[in-house]
Amino acid sequence: VVLYDRLVAEEILHMCRQDAERIHVGKQRSNHTMPQQDISRLLVELAQQGKRVLRLKGGDPFIFGRGGEEIAELAAANIPFQVVPGITAASGCASYAGIPLTHRDYSQSVRFVTGHLKDDTCDLNWPHLVEEGQTLVFYMGLISLPVICRELINHGMSADMPIALVQQGTTPNQKVYTGTLATMPALIASSEVQAPTLIIVGEVVRLHDQLKWQ
Amino acid sequence: VVLYDRLVAEEILHMCRQDAERIHVGKQRSNHTMPQQDISRLLVELAQQGKRVLRLKGGDPFIFGRGGEEIAELAAANIPFQVVPGITAASGCASYAGIPLTHRDYSQSVRFVTGHLKDDTCDLNWPHLVEEGQTLVFYMGLISLPVICRELINHGMSADMPIALVQQGTTPNQKVYTGTLATMPALIASSEVQAPTLIIVGEVVRLHDQLKWQ
Numbered sequence: 465v466v467l468y469d470r471l472v473a474e475e476i477l478h479m480c481r482q483d484a485e486r487i488h489v490g491k492q493r494s495n496h497t498m499p500q501q502d503i504s505r506l507l508v509e510l511a512q513q514g515k516r517v518l519r520l521k522g523g524d525p526f527i528f529g530r531g532g533e534e535i536a537e538l539a540a541a542n543i544p545f546q547v548v549p550g551i552t553a554a555s556g557c558a559s560y561a562g563i564p565l566t567h568r569d570y571s572q573s574v575r576f577v578t579g580h581l582k583d584d585t586c587d588l589n590w591p592h593l594v595e596e597g598q599t600l601v602f603y604m605g606l607i608s609l610p611v612i613c614r615e616l617i618n619h620g621m622s623a624d625m626p627i628a629l630v631q632q633g634t635t636p637n638q639k640v641y642t643g644t645l646a647t648m649p650a651l652i653a654s655s656e657v658q659a660p661t662l663i664i665v666g667e668v669v670r671l672h673d674q675l676k677w678q
Numbered sequence: 679v680v681l682y683d684r685l686v687a688e689e690i691l692h693m694c695r696q697d698a699e700r701i702h703v704g705k706q707r708s709n710h711t712m713p714q715q716d717i718s719r720l721l722v723e724l725a726q727q728g729k730r731v732l733r734l735k736g737g738d739p740f741i742f743g744r745g746g747e748e749i750a751e752l753a754a755a756n757i758p759f760q761v762v763p764g765i766t767a768a769s770g771c772a773s774y775a776g777i778p779l780t781h782r783d784y785s786q787s788v789r790f791v792t793g794h795l796k797d798d799t800c801d802l803n804w805p806h807l808v809e810e811g812q813t814l815v816f817y818m819g820l821i822s823l824p825v826i827c828r829e830l831i832n833h834g835m836s837a838d839m840p841i842a843l844v845q846q847g848t849t850p851n852q853k854v855y856t857g858t859l860a861t862m863p864a865l866i867a868s869s870e871v872q873a874p875t876l877i878i879v880g881e882v883v884r885l886h887d888q889l890k891w892q
Contacts, residue, residue, distance in 0.1 A: 524769045525778075527788060532778030532885060539888050546891060549765045549773035549848075555738045559763035564739075564746030566790075574741060575789040576780075592809050634763075671746060674753050677760060 465515050467503065471522030471660060473635075480518065500530060504537040511543045524552035528578055528603050552576075554601040557633030557662040561640045562675035570667035571599040579605025579612060579663065590619040599666035606661040610649040616665065617645050626669035630662045642672055679729050681717065685736030685874060687849075694732065714744060718751040725757045738766035742792055742817045766790075768815045771847030771876040775854045776889035784881035785813040793819025793826060793877065804833040813880035820875040824863040830879065831859050840883035844876045856886055 466480050470490025477486065489498040489506070498506070510517045525531025525547060538545045554576055558565050565574040577588060579602035593600060594616060605612060609629065617623050623646040631639040643651050645665070680694050684704025691700065703712040703720070712720070724731045739745025739761060752759045768790055772779050779788040791802060793816035807814060808830060819826060823843065831837050837860040845853040857865050859879070 524765075524773075526772045527769065527779050529780075530782070532781045532882070532889065535776070535889055535891075536885070539891075544891070547773040547776070549769040551738075551763045551765060552769060555741065555763040555766055555769075558740045559738075559761040562749070562761070565741050566743075566792075567746045568744070573789060573791040575787060577787040578780075589809060589811075592806055595803060595806050597803075668746070671750070675746065675749055677749075677753075677758070 465510055466518045466520055467507065467510075468520040469522050472520050476520070480520075484518070500533065504534045507534060508537050508541045508543060511538070512541070521550065522553075523556075524550040527552045527554075527576060553603060553633065553660075553662050554664075557630040558664065560634045560638055560678055561628060561630050561664075561672060562677055563628055563664055563672050564668055564675070565599050565601065565664075567668050567671065570597070570670070572597045574599040574601065576601045576603065578603045579608040588615070590615045594619045594621045599664065599668050602663040602665070604660070605663040606652075606657060606659050609652055609663065612663065612665075613645040613649050621645060621665075625665060626667065628664045628669045628672060629657065630664070631657050632660060633662055638678060640672065640676070642669060679724055680732045680734055681721065681724075682734040683736050686734050690734070694734075698732070714747065718748045721748060722751050722755045722757060725752070726755070735764065736767075737770075738764040741766045741768075741790060767817060767847065767874070767876050768878075771844040771852075772878065774848045774852055774892055775842060775844050775878075775886060776891055777842060777878055777886050778882055778889070779813050779815065779878075781882050781885065784811070784884070786811045788813040788815065790815045790817065792817045793822040802829070804829045808833045808835045813878065813882050816877040816879070818874070819877040820866075820871060820873050823866055823877065826877065826879075827859045827863050835859060835879075839879060840881065842878045842883045842886060843871065844878070845871050846874060847876055852892060854886065854890070856883060 465485040467487045467489050468477060489503050507517055507519060519534060521529050523529055531547065535545055554565060575598060602612060623644060625645045627643060627645055627648050629641045629652060641651060679699040679701065681701045681703050682691060703717045721731055721733060733748060735743050737743055745761060749759055768779060780786065789812060816826060838858045841857060841859055841862050843855040843866060855865060
């Protein structure tokens with residue numbers, strides 16, 4: 465039996481055994497098909513029924529994927545499991561957008577944070593996010609984009625800092641919007657941007673014009 | 679023709695066309711088989727000879743992989759290219775060590791830095807690395823491990839903060855050492871740790887005991 469998320473591509477599902485039962489447990493922002501703890505419980509129940517269970521996630525299970533919570537339930541129930549790493553959204557979107565996340569000349573470190581803010585408040589540690597030579601990647605940041613741009617500027621980042629928003633990255637519908645912290649909110653407001661998106665902030669975004677190949 | 683790095687597994691090379699020419703350009707710390715700019719130049723030359731060139735790297739080309747520098751040469755020479763993302767060492771080692779890089783209860787962000795310090799000096803921005811709710815991942819940090827532990831403590835991180843060193847992660851030779859910032863340097867000094875290694879610092883390391891499955 466296969467439990468799969470909303471963002472798992474049809475082509476990937478086709479690689480599963482054709483006679484395997486499929487259960488869509490996919491999430492959408494504030495609209496979970498199945499709450500996280502029900503997913504974990506279902507994994508345990510199916511395994512205890514003697515079934516061979518595949519939990520298929522988009523991206524990497526251990527980077528904003530809540531894989532740790534799911535296997536904790538398995539471990540607590542003494543159910544053996546394996547974890548297969550995946551291409552996290554930052555790697556996939558960066559590659560297909562032609563934006564290196566690190567680069568000798570521009571960025572010696574990269575940081576992944578989530579822009580999916582609880583209660584629409586913004587509890588990120590802004591002073592720590594503003595640092596030279598660092599690339600910032602925001603997962604699930606579309607709705608928070610105006611806040612992200614505003615707070616980074618308020619905390620000392622240059623308003624001219626390049627920013628890219630990658631829409632539906634790695635898919636045939638990929639679209640890359642680039643601008644600066646100052647210009648991006650208006651650009652996005654006037655565009656029909658659709659989730660899922662990934663936001664990249666940093667000097668490396670300057671390389672997109674030269675390195676884009678899609 | 680295939681240009682491959684030292685850390686590309688034999689099993690991966692076997693997946694290449696058997697009649698393809700193979701060139702080992704692999705790097706080792708302070709012992710590059712071929713300097714980076716020679717690799718970039720060779721890519722261009724081979725392509726200009728009309729050859730179909732595969733540049734095979736370990737990990738992800740855009741995260742401490744210098745992929746951006748190599749494709750910049752290609753772009754400058756008007757050579758078309760594609761970039762295929764890879765499983766970066768942090769994802770691979772985390773999955774096979776049972777250490778989630780983010781977790782609702784412990785870490786809301788993850789940061790990748792390189793512990794490969796120029797001239798054996800340490801120019802990391804230590805105050806910014808010390809932050810609650812953040813997982814730190816050091817690539818190539820074995821030699822710098824004592825400095826990393828000392829400086830993180832000096833800049834305010836708890837000496838009891840858990841740290842893991844993953845040796846030869848994702849391979850059959852994987853070994854995971856865990857301790858605290860205070861205990862790790864002595865533990866490593868008395869062990870026969872071999873590169874490549876990846877270092878994970880943060881509360882998430884506590885989950886290893888429960889979630890390790892290898």
